[in-house]
Amino acid sequence: MNIPRNEYPRPQFVREEWLSLNGEWEFSFDTDRFDKRIIVPYVYQSKLSGIGITEPHEVVWYRKKINLPKEMSGKEIILHFGAVDYSCKLWVNDIFITEHIGGHMSFEVNITSALREEENVIVLEITDEPYNLEIPRGKQYWKEDSEGIFYTRSTGIWQSVWIEAVDEIHLARVFLTPDLDNVQLGVQYELSSDRATSLRTEIYYKKELMAVNTTALLRKEGNFRVSLDQQLLKDWNVQEDLTWTPEAPRLFDVKFVVYEEEREADIVSSYFGLRKVSIEKGKFLLNNRPYYQKLLLDQGYWEESLLTAPTDGDFIKDIELAKSMGFNGVRKHQKIEDPRFLYYADKMGFLVWGELPAAYVYSRKYVKRITDEWMEEIFRDYNHPCIVVWTPLNESWGVFNIKDRKEEQSHSVAMVHIAKSLDQTRPVICNDGWEHTCGDLITIHDYEWNKEIIQERYSTLENILRFMPGGRPLLAHGWEYQGQPVLVTEFGGISYMKGEWEGWGYSSAVSDEDFAKRYYNVISPLLASPHVQGFCYTEMTDVEQEINGLCTYDRKPKIPVEIICAINEGRWEPEDER
Missing domain, CATH: 3.20.20.80 (Glycosidases)
Incomplete structure (x- = not known):
């Protein structure tokens, strides 16, 4: 079976070692019988899910059995969900992991401690109250049939699911703030461990290195600014405006490398636009x-x-x-x-x-x-x-x-x-x-x-x-x-x-x-x-x-x-x- 939506789901924060979990999952309505099959990331109300019925169900269940690739052995394993509507409870190998509330936002969880060397089983119980008007639902109608300005509801997984292998020491998050007036990039970072010793940031434009910054890490969180080298632009005879606009969407590539002493612990790729x-x-x-x-x-x-x-x-x-x-x-x-x-x-x-x-x-x-x-x-x-x-x-x-x-x-x-x-x-x-x-x-x-x-x-x-x-x-x-x-x-x-x-x-x-x-x-x-x-x-x-x-x-x-x-x-x- 072809796996749908097999592209990397988070292109603003890219690692190379990952595995898509999109495709066929076991599925059931109301109880954990798992008597149906569903194609993730399409909700059961949609045709592409393979089910395609719109009757409301407050509770649905998903199950997926996976074997981790050998190259992920010995690493921390992060399980990612692009979006699950509305709330869900997650188990891995019968161990309760977490509960997430909110039908439109991504979430992730470290599942390493629950994993086995052989087959692993992921189970979700998802609750979506179809008639509850106190939960954010957008255009999803609370009645059974669409009418007016409201459309068919969505219940369950509706964005990509994937796992990612990371070192125990890794970059957890970055916020990138371009400063057009001073031709700089502000970086706020969060790390998984205080054992990291430095963070190297490389900024490229059209594969040409424009700036490098190495920050010694005294704690897990911090921020710094990187100035883009305008003299380099002149040396390279780059005459074009480097701002991001709809008419000319110029982007700078960013590479982050996390070090523990001399060891590269994590590498993440990102990008930004110099726009205000x-x-x-x-x-x-x-x-x-x-x-x-x-x-x-x-x-x-x-x-x-x-x-x-x-x-x-x-x-x-x-x-x-x-x-x-x-x-x-x-x-x-x-x-x-x-x-x-x-x-x-x-x-x-x-x-x-x-x-x-x-x-x-x-x-x-x-x-x-x-x-x-x-x-x-x-x-x-x-x-x-x-x-x-x-x-x-x-x-x-x-x-x-x-x-x-x-x-x-x-x-x-x-x-x-x-x-x-x-x-x-x-x-x-x-x-x-x-x-x-x-x-x-x-x-x-x-x-x-x-x-x-x-x-x-x-x-x-x-x-x-x-x-x-x-x-x-x-x-x-x-x-x-x-x-x-x-x-x-x-x-x-x-x-x-x-x-x-x-x-x-x-x-x-x-x-x-x-x-x-x-x-x-x-x-x-x-x-x-x-x-x-x-x-x-x-x-x-x-x-x-x-x-x-x-x-x-x-x-x-x-x-x-x-x-x-x-x-x-x-x-x-x-x-x-x-």
Whole structure:
């Protein structure tokens, strides 16, 4: 059997000695009978799992029998899970190892002490409460059948599983912070042992060594800065700008070597982009220059595999498709995406707004659960240059009374400041769409389809601030506009049925020509507005019962990508306006 998704799952932190555990696992519903087979990392509700039924089950079981490769003998073995929805208990050879809570984030555990020389057995009991609205679930519906803006739920393992062999002394984590203004890289490191004596950091650009730093280690954690040698660039006659942008996604490679005295204990490969995101005088800046964001709302669903991309190549195809239509990024909507997607966005030059999947009932349990996943998301994805904005809340989901209730406003403020306490390098949105509190951007969801109304609405700042998107104020009561950049981050949603896939949208087109004109009517007023600094169109593809994508569910553009690109760049208008 071919093993699906067999690429290295964590390209920001690479070791050579690893083994994929994707492929066939034993599986069962409700009890540990293991009477079925499932293909990991696809959830049982998906076709590619080999099961493909959508009826809810609160408990599922997985079992995998493995023999470790001989070359891993004598080393520490780390077991990694990309994401398991929602909570799971893990046993290895009948020894309880750990419990993990949170359906969207990666976790890892050292299983060395439980392993045997012969066959080893991994067992997971996974719990996913299908009707619990206090847990972060994003677009996964709590009813049995999809409807409206909600889709088929996912239960169980939905990102890659793998094991990794490491020395007892190894690099546990690094945070990489590029400093464009001083042409430096900040490195914060965590090690597994205080026996390590030094950490060597080598930085390369196009395989040419640009900087070397060797740090003597006095304890397990620390930080240092590495200056990139600009004289070397001149000596090599490198004239190009070395910053990372969507138009020119230049990346620096990094090699970390951990030493115990003279012995190399661990080698890890990574990369970074020399880029800066900032807001100055009400302008969104990329690398100290104003930058207009043209984004797509991307739900990250596939017909045969739901939240899991069918293949690694599907990430590449989606980015290439979006760029061909004239977009420079996506807002990953209600989903923490697979690190493989973020890797390709880094490599191919594609902005990403990192967003937290919502829960839908406010309570103390809700606050604890969503805050934990929020911090884990920022920890895991901090190093990716493609991520330029963090979004913890969307359309007041989970905080439906935020307009007036102080505790819900405080939660919004806390989520912003938690992000800023962990990451000072990116803007944070407090509540995407409306009822903002203290965020760095004012973002608006507006599904108006009439061109003249849109033109008038965004012609002045006063009109914008008076607007009530979704019947709600832009600012929660007690909060004032502080000069933040304005972006329209959901709009359009034009439905157009191509083929036999039926569904709904926010307005409807009846032909290719009508679809192009309607798209022009919602895009052109935003491009013309002196106050709008970017947009996010709803949406990239049709998803289940929604047919408001620029592409069908199987990624076929509904009209030529050249027309969409020309409209996005202000180079096209309908015949009756030429």
